[in-house]
Amino acid sequence: MIKVLSIARIVWLEMIRRKDFYVLAIILAALLFVLLTADVFGLGSTPRYLLDSGLLMAWSASSVLAVFLVGRQLPSEERDGTIFPLLAKPISRGQLIMGKWLGGWLACAAATVVFYLLVTATAVLREWSPHWLTLLQCWTLHVCGLAVMAALALALSTRLTYGAAATTALVIIAGSVWMLPQVPTLTMYASGWRMDAMLLLYYVLPHFELFDMRRRLVHDWGPVDWTILARIAAYAALLTALLLVVAWLSYRHKMFRRSELL
């Protein structure tokens, strides 16, 4: 476990050292400022659209961060040749996979806290009274979603280059978010192989829409039942574990040749 945590710490330090997080936070702050100063028919405070748009941006920023941060871990180690000294140490490939995922996920979760603080502060400026428990649940499910995204990017990066892994992961995430919730309706108008293909995607791809509690928070529906929250969190844990196993299976016998890599 200490070995896993040591690798996770390096990933964490990398996020602090690199500029991705700062750039995303600055973009988020700038967009929130633009929304804050927008004139809405001469009306005063209208906090919900600000909160909604802010959380949507936080979702986008954290997803991009998770995919790019975790997706580049293994390919960059291989490209720079640092994979050799790393694997020469007494750590298994499973621990390496686990450490990379854990570090990336925790770093993204921490970045999401900053994004949420920014959004909440802006909405409070516009007279929004936060429901803290719902906000906490919203963040919890968001972080669960990030765990799956990070595992997906890592699994893809074991066999693909950094660019290909990140792009494929983002396409899968965007497709799942926009398409999967529509499948039960779309299948009414499809038949034959089209319907089968849609159903296959529906049950194979991760349901990221389950981790999005924005609407509930924005429209003051109150906290969700804890049992539902626990079930969705368990679903995220199961998906993450599955993807990490896939990543490990794909990486455990991967051969590196110094002459090809350097």
Next chain:
Amino acid sequence: MRGATRRLRMQSLPVLAAAALWVGAFSTLCSLDDYLYSLRRGEETVLDYLLSGSRKALSESFYETADLYFHCGVPHKRPRMFTDLFQQWRAAISPERHVHTRGREVREIMPWLRFATLADPHNVEAYLAAAYWLAGDYGRPDLALRVLREAIRHNPKDFRLYGEAARIHMMRQDKESAARMLEVGIRLWPGEYDPTDREIRLELARMLSYRGFLYELDGNARKALEVFERALHMFPHDHALQERVAALRAGRVNRKWAESAWRELFPAKHVCARGHAHHDAEKSHLHSHHHAGHR
């Protein structure tokens, strides 16, 4: 010699291609009458014209979001082929009930309507919805009129905007402005809309009824009868119109009744410039075809 000819041909190819493109672009431009018309009026830029399709789609999307906000975040129920665990969890997170925003909370739909009008200034529905709710539940007819002024600037030929402006002027008991707006609205009807459409005919009947009522208030029975008869001709089975026409034909013009009805229908309201209008806490939900949820 052959090489020189070939080189000359190769060199002239880009020039020929550019010339062909220019001729093509010029011909296309000349065929775009609407574009040239709007360009002459200085209303739209080339970019506006090129992006009009995506702007309309974006505007519609914002309008849909306003509708979602009006229903307190509950989306429209769609038919589904099956229900499974994922959908049950989703339903637990995002409840599916039929609820509406009430009172001053209606301001929450305004940013999306604003974005809809910014994305496409020709989205008249968005302007009408914003004006309706600002003047109604939000209690700021002054802001509603400002919205409609902007809408009319962008869509000067849409009669519905004048009809709505007239209604709000009547709410503010400004008879002269209301009459002026109604005159323009009636003159512009049906514009680009289908005159056989029931909704569009209803709009005209409504404007005519308002105009007739204003004539009655001024004691001009002849003109009032004229417009009420026109409205009755469109909807011959409307009892209220039948009664009004019969009364006017019989010379039963009661100005006092008209004035009391005017006060009852359009009571004077205090509108505070800071937005804290006198507002009923439990005002019943007003239904209108204008609001975002019921197009």
